[in-house]
Every structure is written in C-alpha cells, then in structure tokens.
Amino acid sequence: MTIEPQAKAQDLAVLQATVRxxxxxxxxxxxxxxxxxxxxxxxxxxxxxxxxxMHRAGIEPDPVHPLVDEYNRTGV
Incomplete structure (x- = not known):
C-alpha cells in the first residue's frame, strides 16, 4: 500500500508542528x-x-539536611 503524497504532506506538517x-x-x-x-x-x-x-558568634547551627550536604559536596 502506497501512502499518497497529500497524506505524507499532512503527516509531515503534524510532525513539524509537534517538533516546534x-x-x-x-x-x-x-x-x-x-x-x-x-x-x-x-x-x-x-x-x-x-x-x-553564627559560627563567629559562637552559635552552632543544626546539622544540614543530607541532601544539602550532598549538594555542598558535589554541586549536584
């Protein structure tokens, strides 16, 4: 079965619009x-x-959340 040129053109137009x-x-x-x-x-x-x-004022902050610690170590 052969797809007609008009059907191909319509499919291409839909694909191009989707990509945009x-x-x-x-x-x-x-x-x-x-x-x-x-x-x-x-x-x-x-x-x-x-x-x-806080450190300079002698106040010890609570430990950071593990995700924050990971971000500080890895930057991700």
Whole structure:
C-alpha cells in the first residue's frame, strides 16, 4: 500500500508542528531550570554566610539536611 503524497504532506506538517511545540517547551523548561539553579546557588551562598555569622558568634547551627550536604559536596 502506497501512502499518497497529500497524506505524507499532512503527516509531515503534524510532525513539524509537534517538533516546534516541543522545542519551544524545552526552551521554556531550560530557562526555568537555569533560573532555579541560579536561585539555588544564591540561596546556598546566603545560608553559608549566615552559618559563618553564627559560627563567629559562637552559635552552632543544626546539622544540614543530607541532601544539602550532598549538594555542598558535589554541586549536584
């Protein structure tokens, strides 16, 4: 069975529209992820400053959550 050129063209148009939509969504997600990573780095830096201030004031902060410790060790 042979697919007619018009059916192929319609299938191609659907595929191209889908690829454009997925590319746009991926771009938006990448932007959000980059913003979130920047926020996480800024928050981590801020908390580290606060912990340093506590240490200098003789106040021992509670231990960090294991996920925070892992992030501090690996950056991931």
């Amino acid at each position: 939509r997925v590319d746009e969504e991926n771009g938006q997600l990448r932007g959000r992820q980059a913003r979130f990573e920047s926020l996480l780095r800024a928050f981590s830096w801020t908390v580290d400053r606060w912990a340093g201030q």
